[in-house]
Amino acid sequence: MFIPVILGTAREGRRSENPAKYMVEEVKSFGAESELVDVRDYLIGRTDASGETPQAKKFIEILKRSDALIIVVPEYNHGYPGELKIMLDMAYNEYAGKPIGICGVSVGPFGGMRVVEQLRQVVIEYSMIPIREAVYFGNVGKLFDDSGTITDASYHERAQKFIANLKSSLK
Numbered sequence: 001m002f003i004p005v006i007l008g009t010a011r012e013g014r015r016s017e018n019p020a021k022y023m024v025e026e027v028k029s030f031g032a033e034s035e036l037v038d039v040r041d042y043l044i045g046r047t048d049a050s051g052e053t054p055q056a057k058k059f060i061e062i063l064k065r066s067d068a069l070i071i072v073v074p075e076y077n078h079g080y081p082g083e084l085k086i087m088l089d090m091a092y093n094e095y096a097g098k099p100i101g102i103c104g105v106s107v108g109p110f111g112g113m114r115v116v117e118q119l120r121q122v123v124i125e126y127s128m129i130p131i132r133e134a135v136y137f138g139n140v141g142k143l144f145d146d147s148g149t150i151t152d153a154s155y156h157e158r159a160q161k162f163i164a165n166l167k168s169s170l171k
């Protein structure tokens with residue numbers, strides 16, 4: 001089982017990198033394969049849904065190999081980063097029928113609750129199957145220490161349940 005983790009912001013100084021790397025390790029500890037898919041490696045500047053750019057080809061190959069997806073996304077003015085949407089719109093058919101879990105990130109206590117809800121609406125249009133559960137990385141500035149290690153051990157159980165739910169949504 002291959003579950004890549006998309007890191008949904010290219011912002012300089014982004015804090016979402018720690019939660020995204022954490023989720024890659026959680027997928028591996030669940031017993032599945034994973035890798036980080038960093039939106040920074042897929043920047044094309046404007047929407048191009050042709051599937052013909054080198055970035056799109058690379059992304060589509062990852063999607064074809066994947067059984068399910070995880071997106072780790074920060075909340076920007078209650079929405080998702082534009083670069084994430086441009087990246088996701090580079091593909092379409094390859095998403096169909098795949099389960100997806102969304103993790104929100106914010107410096108505040110709500111952990112990107114609103115962006116998780118918004119992104120669910122988008123992934124339904126790709127014919128993906130969003131799971132009900134989410135992992136919310138609230139207070140992200142304090143949640144990881146300087147070495148990028150999570151400081152709240154309870155996230156492990158939460159993340160494992162989330163991944164188990166993703167797996168149980170597989171056809």
Ligand SMILES: Cc1cc2nc3c(=O)[nH]c(=O)nc-3n(C[C@H](O)[C@H](O)[C@H](O)COP(=O)(O)O)c2cc1C
Nearest residue numbers: 009011014015016074075076077078105106107108
């Ligand atoms: C343009 C912008 C808009 C933001 N809007 C929100 C917001 O609506 N709600 C929120 O909780 N945090 C908001 N934040 C703060 C993020 O929660 C914070 O940057 C956090 O570290 C996650 O994003 P990062 O991966 O870019 O660091 C915003 C940050 C930026 C850069």
